[in-house]
Ligand SMILES: Nc1ncnc2c1ncn2[C@@H]1O[C@H](COP(=O)(O)OP(=O)(O)O)[C@@H](O)[C@H]1O
């Protein structure tokens with residue numbers, strides 16, 4: 001039997017702003033298996049970030065069920081949801097989102113420390129991860145002294161260091177030039193090749209084409225679910 | 231995350247925004263410095279007052295005549311004969327003039343009986359007290375209080391020389407060092423018999439001082455003295471027209487309660503400024519939470535629990551407040567030191583002041599840090615990450 005890391009059943013997410021209800025996701029069924037590389041593609045406002053938040057255990061659905069690594073997020077309180085997120089998810093954001101006043105290694109250590117690891121272990125693992133991503137000579141640089149591409153690699157190291165079930169990347173190339181962006185996509189492909197589950201969120205069809213599976217969103221619904229290289 | 235790690239985050243942030251952190255803690259610095267300095271002023275003042283009261287002796291009762299002919303030396307002799315009286319002396323005093331060569335000023339002339347110096351033991355600056363030979367009928371010796379000596383510009387060379395009291399020649403035998411004293415300014419002391427010749431009518435005295443053997447006997451003695459005088463003069467309940475009896479111990483207690491009230495009042499004012507300082511910290515922390523909404527979102531996304539965020543911001547507020555407390559304590563003690571030098575009292579760092587200052591600033595940090603920290607912890611991760 002295949003190992004489902006993500007399972008969405010009739011997932012609905014409504015936002016209430018004032019007395020105005022916006023339906024960001026209107027009933028989504030989606031299964032992602034361990035080791036898949038899936039691109040979630042769609043125009044702005046189609047519900048991609050909302051879906052990322054649900055898969056990333058940052059948010060819970062208004063209706064339907066979200067199962068991540070076997071746990072149903074509906075039934076978890078904030079603390080349990082945080083534990084699940086910490087164990088199962090590694091985030092890569094569009095604007096890198098390195099922590100302020102913090103060096104590369106401190107950024108990568110942070111998720112380990114939040115898991116309760118001691119400083120020594122965290123330092124060892126973070127050093128190893130950064131070195132693996134070619135940043136072994138930049139450990140103590142803070143974000144002002146790193147290029148965009150380097151910052152995004154630190155962010156990827158931070159996402160990977162806890163060995164999460166899923167790497168969730170939301171527009172990871174959005175703030176990079178095309179060459180650096182391409183390198184980041186190559187890096188994600190490498191991760192997939194190493195057996196990791198990667199979910200890439202993008203509005204860019206060309207970037208989406210690099211993923212073997214593409215889920216197209218429009219107005220909060222799945223329009224198409226394509227597999228195979230194009 | 232372990233507490234130490236969270237504390238490191240808070241300290242890093244404070245260090246990374248040094249100037250802002252300093253300005254944030256300024257309110258607490260001022261509040262604590264004010265508390266420390268004011269406490270030491272009140273301490274010093276009561277120290278001074280108590281010292282001058284204590285030099286008069288705590289076992290002592292002062293019976294003061296309310297009119298020139300209210301009390302006599304016979305009263306004094308009878309009072310001295312009461313049980314448990316160890317020492318008795320009388321004073322007769324009046325305004326007069328003191329002069330040397332070309333200079334003449336007003337002073338308070340005090341005639342004292344032989345036991346005065348032995349009982350009061352004032353500090354001596356030059357020469358000596360009035361000796362037993364000073365009390366001989368023909369001797370005309372005088373001892374100056376420090377202020378009177380200053381007024382005339384007396385020097386060591388003047389010892390043994392002649393000074394004029396109300397125009398009559400006296401020999402200067404000593405100068406007291408009673409400057410810090412209380413109500414002793416501009417006084418000169420002569421034997422009571424000399425005072426009789428200068429201004430005072432025999433047998434009247436202006437005050438009688440009796441001293442009990444022990445402090446416990448003072449209250450009883452006061453009652454006995456009152457009964458004795460009342461009987462001698464056939465007085466009813468109303469005795470204040472003729473004399474009043476004051477008890478040094480109760481005076482010290484009264485001063486103590488006044489300075490305690492004063493201290494409480496000043497500390498209250500300083501505490502208000504400390505609260506204002508706390509509100510300053512809360513204000514900046516709330517701004518900081520808003521500015522760092524994204525950071526909070528990212529931290530939540532990479533695994534920070536609400537409690538981690540709460541602790542991080544709470545520690546930040548506490549460290550700011552406590553650091554403000556430490557700086558304020560140091561500045562306050564420095565101010566207290568200089569005040570002690572100026573006011574001529576003993577400087578000491580009181581442990582209870584240190585504890586109070588640090589305890590209060592800790593409390594301010596906790597109280598005013600909780601709300602911003604809770605605000606930060608309660609942010610929804612998805613809203614925090616979307617925040618522009
Ligand atoms: N926190 C929110 N509150 C209110 N409306 C939201 C919120 N997040 C998203 N939306 C709305 O939901 C819809 C989908 O948004 P989003 O998931 O961000 O789409 P995408 O990432 O594909 O651009 C949009 O109409 C957006 O305005």
Ligand SMILES: [Mg+2]
Nearest residue numbers: 045048049050
């Ligand atoms: Mg989006």
